[in-house]
Amino acid sequence: MIPPLQQLIERLKALPGIGQKSAERVAFYLLNASQAEVEQLADAVHRIKSDVHRCRRCFNFATDDLCPLCRNPKRDQDVLCVVAQPWEILKIEKTGEFHGLYHVLGGLVSPMDDVSASDLTIDALVGRVQAESVQEVILALEPRLEGDLTGMQIAGRLGPLGVKVTQIAQGVPVGRDLEFADEATLGRALRGRTPVS
Amino acid sequence: MIPPLQQLIERLKALPGIGQKSAERVAFYLLNASQAEVEQLADAVHRIKSDVHRCRRCFNFATDDLCPLCRNPKRDQDVLCVVAQPWEILKIEKTGEFHGLYHVLGGLVSPMDDVSASDLTIDALVGRVQAESVQEVILALEPRLEGDLTGMQIAGRLGPLGVKVTQIAQGVPVGRDLEFADEATLGRALRGRTPVS
Numbered sequence: 001m002i003p004p005l006q007q008l009i010e011r012l013k014a015l016p017g018i019g020q021k022s023a024e025r026v027a028f029y030l031l032n033a034s035q036a037e038v039e040q041l042a043d044a045v046h047r048i049k050s051d052v053h054r055c056r057r058c059f060n061f062a063t064d065d066l067c068p069l070c071r072n073p074k075r076d077q078d079v080l081c082v083v084a085q086p087w088e089i090l091k092i093e094k095t096g097e098f099h100g101l102y103h104v105l106g107g108l109v110s111p112m113d114d115v116s117a118s119d120l121t122i123d124a125l126v127g128r129v130q131a132e133s134v135q136e137v138i139l140a141l142e143p144r145l146e147g148d149l150t151g152m153q154i155a156g157r158l159g160p161l162g163v164k165v166t167q168i169a170q171g172v173p174v175g176r177d178l179e180f181a182d183e184a185t186l187g188r189a190l191r192g193r194t195p196v197s
Numbered sequence: 198m199i200p201p202l203q204q205l206i207e208r209l210k211a212l213p214g215i216g217q218k219s220a221e222r223v224a225f226y227l228l229n230a231s232q233a234e235v236e237q238l239a240d241a242v243h244r245i246k247s248d249v250h251r252c253r254r255c256f257n258f259a260t261d262d263l264c265p266l267c268r269n270p271k272r273d274q275d276v277l278c279v280v281a282q283p284w285e286i287l288k289i290e291k292t293g294e295f296h297g298l299y300h301v302l303g304g305l306v307s308p309m310d311d312v313s314a315s316d317l318t319i320d321a322l323v324g325r326v327q328a329e330s331v332q333e334v335i336l337a338l339e340p341r342l343e344g345d346l347t348g349m350q351i352a353g354r355l356g357p358l359g360v361k362v363t364q365i366a367q368g369v370p371v372g373r374d375l376e377f378a379d380e381a382t383l384g385r386a387l388r389g390r391t392p393v394s
Contacts, residue, residue: 001287002260004248008241014234015223026212028284030245031258037211038246044205045239048227051201061228063199087225090198 005031057128059104059121061086069102076100078135082125082154084108084142092140100138103128108146109153117153125154129163139167143188202228254325256301256318258283266299273297275332279322279351281305281339289337297335300325305343306350314350322351326360336364340385 001009005027012023030038054060055067062068069075069089079100083089086104105120128134137158141147155165171189198206202224209220227235251257252264259265266272266286276297280286286299302317325331334355338344352362368386369378378386 002249002258002265004241004244004260005258008245011238011241015238016226017219017222022214024284024287025214027245028282029213030242031249031283033246035246038242041208041212042239042243044201044208045227045235045242047201048205048224049230049232049235052199052228061199061202063201068199086228087221090221 054104058102059086059106059124060089060102074099078133079138080125080128080134080136081138081140083140084147084150088140098138103137105150108141109150110146111149117150120150122154122157126157126161129158129161134163136164136166139165141167143170143185251301255299256283256303256321257286257299271296275330276335277322277325277331277333278335278337280337281344281347285337295335300334302347305338306347307343308346314347317347319351319354323354323358326355326358331360333361333363336362338364340367340382 008027008030009020009023012018012026013020018026030041051063052061053063055062055070056065057070058067060067060069062070064071076099080103081092081098081100082103082105083092084105084107089102089104092098092102103121103125105122105125107115107120109115109117109120125137129137137154139151139154141151151167158165169192170185171192172185205224205227206217206220209215209223210217215223227238248260249258250260252259252267253262254267255264257264257266259267261268273296277300278289278295278297279300279302280289281302281304283301286301289295289299300318300322302319302322304312304317306312306314306317322334326334334351336348336351338348348364355362366389367382368389369382
């Protein structure tokens, strides 16, 4: 196989969810695509690194100093939703249930991976709560050990500031049969039971 | 969503076999990847168009005037395998059963898609058979109407030149249950039956 084709297939295979067959299919597609389409793809890949930075305030992806959410004056300024990674913001936005601002930690506390609270943007979160008119901080972290550890560290730091700290409900997923829920999920769902009337 | 991210996801979704979820996954991966990895991918995409041409002799992909197969003196020079597209060469090479040269037609005769024999590289194939020491031309075309039409046109042009024209065997796929073979395949397999001893 000629080197440019071999190299493109190798680069594509390094991407998540793309195997040998998919990489070959995409490479052959690009070989036959128009010059314009190929250049637009190469340019879009290039610009994802050169044009995207982190928001100075919330650490979401941004092309300017502030991300579009932080720049939007219509967002509730008094409630912050804390997430581990920027892409989790998209998921929460799609629910249409949250209208406040975000704070991206950049990861979760993980003794296994040697990630401690000081590696995350928790200091910046404390700073925001002190400087901005924040009434509530909602923790939207994964319901596993790392999420719980991180949540506890944040609650410990924010508690003395008198701000309300909540976490998203943990329970059985909507639309799934109860028999497929694991014990830990079912246990949390029971402890977090809510009145029905 | 910020424009560079949106644009990359749109470009990725235009590729074959990549949907919204896969495109988002790849885009977020690239956002977190190293500058070097992203640049190498963008460069590999760019070079697939700028550095790859068609082989002057067989119309396979090539970075030089001739493709690596045409440049290889160890390949049998007296047998040509005719394929519709360059990527079919890779599949045949993987079998390890063919050691000759190739000829890429660039498509198949298709009345439906308004592709006629003159749109393909059949003139060049005839020229090669006349100019080179070709003893046999093997047709490795898809066993459907377009492949059959194309094969007939080629056989008609090459017949008067006295070269042997063959086609790859059509029959039931190896390792599949007979009950899953369609009638057309089974019919061709019966007509093409071979002695077992």
